[in-house]
Amino acid sequence: MGAGSIAIVGAAFLYAAILFLHGDLGFPVGLLSDYYFQVLMLAAINIIVTIGLNLINGFAGQFSIGQAGFMAIGAYVTAMLATFVVPIADFAVPFQILAFIGIVLVSGCAAGFVGYLVGLPSLRLKGDYLAIVTLAFAEVVRSIVRISDEISAGLAHIGLTKLAAQIGGIGGPRGFGGFPQLADIVIGPVRIPTLFTLIFISVVLTVVLARNLVYSSYGRAWLSVRSNELAAEVMGVNSTRAKVLAFVLSGFLAGIAGGYFAFVIRFLHPDSFSFLKSIEYLIFLYAGGAASLSGSIVAAGTLTILPEFLRVIGFDQWRLIAYPLLLIVIMLWRPSGLMGDREFRFLQNPKLRGRHAS
Amino acid sequence: MSWFGQAPRPVLVRLLAFTLAGVLLAVWYVYQYGGAAALQQLINGLQRGSIYALIALGFTMVYGIVKLINFAHGDIFMFGAYIAGFAGSALLGNGHFVAFAGALLISMAATALLGVTIERVAYRPLRDRPRFSALTTAMGVSLFLENFFALPPASVPFPLNYIVFGPNYLSFPQLIPVKYYSFGPIYITSMHILDLGLAIVLMVVLHAFIKHTVTGKAMRAVAFNTDAAKLMGINVDRTIAITFAVGSALGAASGLMYGMTYGILASPYFGIFPGLQAFIAAVLGGIGSIPGAVLGGFLMGVSETFATSINSNLGYMTSFVILIVVLLFRPAGLLGKFQREKV
Numbered sequence: 001m002g003a004g005s006i007a008i009v010g011a012a013f014l015y016a017a018i019l020f021l022h023g024d025l026g027f028p029v030g031l032l033s034d035y036y037f038q039v040l041m042l043a044a045i046n047i048i049v050t051i052g053l054n055l056i057n058g059f060a061g062q063f064s065i066g067q068a069g070f071m072a073i074g075a076y077v078t079a080m081l082a083t084f085v086v087p088i089a090d091f092a093v094p095f096q097i098l099a100f101i102g103i104v105l106v107s108g109c110a111a112g113f114v115g116y117l118v119g120l121p122s123l124r125l126k127g128d129y130l131a132i133v134t135l136a137f138a139e140v141v142r143s144i145v146r147i148s149d150e151i152s153a154g155l156a157h158i159g160l161t162k163l164a165a166q167i168g169g170i171g172g173p174r175g176f177g178g179f180p181q182l183a184d185i186v187i188g189p190v191r192i193p194t195l196f197t198l199i200f201i202s203v204v205l206t207v208v209l210a211r212n213l214v215y216s217s218y219g220r221a222w223l224s225v226r227s228n229e230l231a232a233e234v235m236g237v238n239s240t241r242a243k244v245l246a247f248v249l250s251g252f253l254a255g256i257a258g259g260y261f262a263f264v265i266r267f268l269h270p271d272s273f274s275f276l277k278s279i280e281y282l283i284f285l286y287a288g289g290a291a292s293l294s295g296s297i298v299a300a301g302t303l304t305i306l307p308e309f310l311r312v313i314g315f316d317q318w319r320l321i322a323y324p325l326l327l328i329v330i331m332l333w334r335p336s337g338l339m340g341d342r343e344f345r346f347l348q349n350p351k352l353r354g355r356h357a358s
Numbered sequence: 359m360s361w362f363g364q365a366p367r368p369v370l371v372r373l374l375a376f377t378l379a380g381v382l383l384a385v386w387y388v389y390q391y392g393g394a395a396a397l398q399q400l401i402n403g404l405q406r407g408s409i410y411a412l413i414a415l416g417f418t419m420v421y422g423i424v425k426l427i428n429f430a431h432g433d434i435f436m437f438g439a440y441i442a443g444f445a446g447s448a449l450l451g452n453g454h455f456v457a458f459a460g461a462l463l464i465s466m467a468a469t470a471l472l473g474v475t476i477e478r479v480a481y482r483p484l485r486d487r488p489r490f491s492a493l494t495t496a497m498g499v500s501l502f503l504e505n506f507f508a509l510p511p512a513s514v515p516f517p518l519n520y521i522v523f524g525p526n527y528l529s530f531p532q533l534i535p536v537k538y539y540s541f542g543p544i545y546i547t548s549m550h551i552l553d554l555g556l557a558i559v560l561m562v563v564l565h566a567f568i569k570h571t572v573t574g575k576a577m578r579a580v581a582f583n584t585d586a587a588k589l590m591g592i593n594v595d596r597t598i599a600i601t602f603a604v605g606s607a608l609g610a611a612s613g614l615m616y617g618m619t620y621g622i623l624a625s626p627y628f629g630i631f632p633g634l635q636a637f638i639a640a641v642l643g644g645i646g647s648i649p650g651a652v653l654g655g656f657l658m659g660v661s662e663t664f665a666t667s668i669n670s671n672l673g674y675m676t677s678f679v680i681l682i683v684v685l686l687f688r689p690a691g692l693l694g695k696f697q698r699e700k701v
Contacts (some may be wrong), residue, residue, distance in 0.1 A: 057490075121682075125689050128427060132641045133685055136678035143675035150669065173671070275634060279429070279497050286494040317513065324502035328480055331495045335487035 004211075007346035011204050019193070026189030036308065037196065041264045043304035044199045045257045048206050050284040050300040051293060052253030057282075058291035059214060060246035061226025062122055063131040067281045069118075069138025070111040070251045072273035074258025076145060076170060077107035079179045079268055084166045089180035097194055100182060100263075104198075108256040115251020119244040138278055145270040148172040175269035182263060199260050206253060207347070210293055213249075215349045222246060226291075287330050289337030294344040299337070303327075376687075387664060394543035399664050405550050405619065407659025408557035412612035413636030414643070414651035414658075415564065416605030422581045422646040423601045425489065429496040430476060431609060432633015433503035436626055438469040438610025439530075439617045440507070440523050446614075447531045458533040462614055466607040473606025474599050482595070507626035527624050530617035553615045560611055561652060564604070568648070577601055581646070635662065638681050644694020653692060 018040060019025050021032040032040075049067055056064045081103045082088050088099045118137050122130050144151070152168035155161075170176045185192040213219050221242040224232035229239050262268055281300075288299025306326070310319035330338060388396045413435050420428045428434075446461035480499050484492040511519040537548045568574035576597045579587040588594050616632065617623055639658040643650025658677050666673030684692065 121686060125685060128421075128645060129641065129685055129689055129691070131427075132638065133682055136638070136681045139678045140675055140682070143671060143678070146671045147669065147675070150671075275630070279500075283494060283497055286490045290488075290490060317509070320505035321502060321509070324498040324500075324505065327498035328495050328502070331491050331498065332480075332483055335484050335491040 002350070003346040003348075004208075004350075007344075008204070011200075015197075015200050018196075022193070024191045024193060037193075038264060039305060039308050041196055041199050041260070043301050044203045045260050045264065046281070046284060046300040046304050047203050047297050048257040048260075049254050049281050050288070050296040051206050051210050052250035052257075053281050053285050054290070054293065054296045055210065055213070055222070055253075056246045056250045057285060058296075059219060059226065060222040060243055062243060062246065063127055064118075064134040064247070064250070065131045065278050065282055066118070066134035066136075066138030067250075067254050068273040068275070068277035069134075069141040070115060070254035071258035071261060071277070072138070072141050072145065072270070073111040073114055073251075074104075074107040074255030075262040075268055075273070076176070076258075077110050077255070078103055078259030079176060079262045080166060080170060081106065082263075083179045084169060087180070088182075093183050093185065096183060097185075097198075100194075101198065104256055104259040107259045108252045111255025111258065112248045112252035115247040115249075115254075116244060118251070119247030122243050122247065123240055135275065135278065138273070139275065142270045142273055145170065146173050170268075173270065175267055177267040179262070179266070181266070195260070195263055199264075202256060202260070207293065207297065211347050214293065215351070218242065218245060283327060286337055287327055289339035289341060291341045292337065292339040292343055293347050294342070295337050295339030298339060376684075391667070395667070396664075398544045399667050400660060401544065401546060401550055403660030403663035404656060405553045405659070406663055407656035408553045409612050409615050409619070409655075410632065410636045410639050410659050411652045411655025412557055412560065412608045412615070413632060414639040414655040415561075415648065416609045417637055417640040418643070418645055418648060418651040419577075419601050419605040421640070422648075423577060423598055424481070424485065424492075426481060426492050426496065427637070428605075429493070430499040430503060431605070432629035432631075432636070433500050433626075434469055434473055434476075434606050434629075435609040435613045435616075435633060435636075436623075436629030437472055437503065437507070437613070438465045438606070439613030439623050439629075440528065440626070441465040441468045442610065442614035443528050443530045443617050443623060446533045446617075450531050450533070454534055457531070461533060462611060465610040465614055469610035469613075470603035470607040473602040473609075477599055477602040482598075504627050504630075523626050525625055527622055530621050530623060532621070533618055549619050553619060556611065556615060560608060564608070564648070567604070573597070573600060635677060638677055642681055642684055642691055644691030647691070647693045650691055650693035 016025075018032065018037075020027065021029055022034075022037050023030040023032075049071060052070075053064065053067050056062045082100065086099050086103060088096045088103070091099055114137075118134060121133050125133055148167050148170050149172040152164045155167060156164035182194045184194055214222075221232070221237045221239075224235065224237050225239045225242050232242075233239050265272070284300040284303055285296060287303060288295030288297070303323075307319050307323055310316075310322055315322055334340070384396070387399075413431065416431050416434070417428060420426060420431070442461040442465035445464040446457050449457040449460040452460075476499055480495040481492050484495060507521075507523045508525045509518070509522040510524050511522050514522060534548060534552060539546050568577060576587070576592045577600065579590065579592055580594055580597045580601075584594060587597075612632075635658050636655065639654035640651045641654070642657060643652070643654030645651075657680070661676050661680055662673045665676035688694075
């Protein structure tokens with residue numbers, strides 16, 4: 001049995017353990033309150049986004065700092081579709097779940113398409129200039145949500161009343177809430193929390209996808225673009241395609257994560273997707289180690305849970321200070337991030353196992 | 359990338375297109391809102407622009423010399439504003455001029471010290487490391503400054519309760535009596551004059567400092583080529599520290615202007631937005647270029663003021679849209695030098 005299979009089995013055990021601690025398996029354990037359950041879901045969502053960001057910033061060597069924009073697109077598209085277009089609240093349980101999966105995939109594709117549009121300037125812009133364009137894109141997305149009322153009024157003015165009502169429904173600066181909740185699957189004493197299960201499966205799929213991509217010819221193309229774009233072109237790598245692909249995939253993953261985020265938080269506000277949110281993902285990425293999938297998983301997981309953990313052990317007031325201090329100390333101690341560019345065994349290149357894969 | 363980048367080759371068509379777009383927008387605005395309103399917004403925009411330009415100068419100087427986007431610069435600006443507010447309140451009994459000059463000097467000195475400390479602790483150890491390491495600590499420093507100074511003084515132990523600012527707003531003392539001078543339908547206040555005047559004075563001083571002093575020459579040398587500067591016997595560490603000090607001090611002056619103009623400091627988080635705008639201004643002008651930062655700052659201020667007068671949410675969006683459009687046509691900013699890769 002390879003390291004990958006062991007990891008999958010381990011993930012299954014982790015899933016069962018979390019359900020057990022949450023008291024979903026028929027035993028009244030309840031060690032994990034609903035609040036911490038939600039924190040775990042956010043950690044999983046952050047892992048998906050960070051891995052997506054890692055494809056651009058870590059592997060393809062570009063510098064994108066607008067991940068919150070893709071998340072906002074995914075979140076708002078999911079919430080709008082689930083509330084207005086495909087009202088999943090009216091569906092029976094199995095169809096509801098299928099419809100939700102479909103909706104999340106559609107929003108992922110929407111964000112991926114926008115990722116394509118944002119990726120295009122990367123053909124011309126380099127380094128920090130590209131970074132600021134991605135940041136500007138994220139803020140423009142947020143601003144468009146903020147002026148949704150004005151857009152709605154404009155649409156109503158030219159006669160598109162139905163669309164106008166839907167656009168007006170996302171609430172602009174007042175926030176958008178009240179979308180339907182996913183029903184859990186209940187089999188006898190066992191309750192399977194649908195949303196958590198979907199998010200967990202998505203994390204596993206994301207990790208598998210990213211690992212396989214990174215060691216494929218696409219991944220090698222990214223690494224070659226990162227080390228020297230000109231040399232990569234000379235060797236026949238289509239650097240344009242490589243970079244745009246990284247942007248599309250990263251947008252897709254952030255879009256999916258945004259869709260889940262909407263249903264975990266159950267209230268959307270344009271300010272939830274501000275520059276600070278994008279910064280958060282950059283912190284996860286670089287604290288874990290750029291170009292290390294293991295680093296993204298470890299850092300996004302622990303740094304999401306850490307502030308809550310600090311609260312539990314009595315640092316309630318100091319946790320907002322402890323977090324950045326810890327981050328600075330980590331970077332001074334390990335300037336390449338916690339994992340550098342090393343990987344866990346199950347994430348190493350199968351062909352190079354045992355050697356230091358870069 | 360040199361600080362005073364050579365003038366870009368004039369690309370006449372693009373220049374004409376940009377100018378034409380600007381003129382059309384201006385004509386539309388005058389037609390819609392009247393000439394007096396337009397002139398008034400232009401004056402307000404220049405005032406806001408002078409604040410942005412000073413912050414952008416700090417961004418661009420630090421970037422020019424260590425190639426680091428100093429994400430904490432907006433919070434350094436915030437710190438300067440608060441110190442100026444406290445110093446100004448304490449000195450207000452000694453007359454307006456003393457209070458103003460004292461607040462300016464004290465906040466510039468304290469903020470310069472903060473900038474140098476941050477550089478020493480968080481950036482210098484990572485100078486020869488991958489670029490994103492220092493970038494990540496910069497984000498950490500930014501979060502730390504915001505969250506630390508927002509701690510409520512009543513609930514922290516002894517030495518800290520004199521340092522932190524608390525999460526609530528601070529009304530900025532009125533250091534200079536505000537006078538209105540009206541010219542028909544438009545008016546100019548003493549704040550307009552003070553902001554623009556102070557910004558211009560500081561820019562002239564900075565220009566003289568960089569062009570005509572030995573330290574300024576060292577700064578240009580380090581920005582041009584750090585290794586060569588080291589070989590010529592320039593103390594690179596000291597030069598970089600001085601750059602951080604000067605950039606932070608300019609941020610403090612800008613913070614004082616912000617506080618006096620708007621009269622209120624919302625919370626220790628208020629530096630994020632002006633910091634972001636100034637960062638955009640620096641990139642728009644061509645990051646690393648000092649004239650570019652000034653140009654970008656004024657452009658941001660004016661465009662934001664005009665757009666905000668149409669719709670408050672539009673003001674926020676406009677700067678980003680302008681940025682995207684300009685960078686698509688001039689990938690290295692307005693006055694930046696685009697370096698073509700050569701084999």
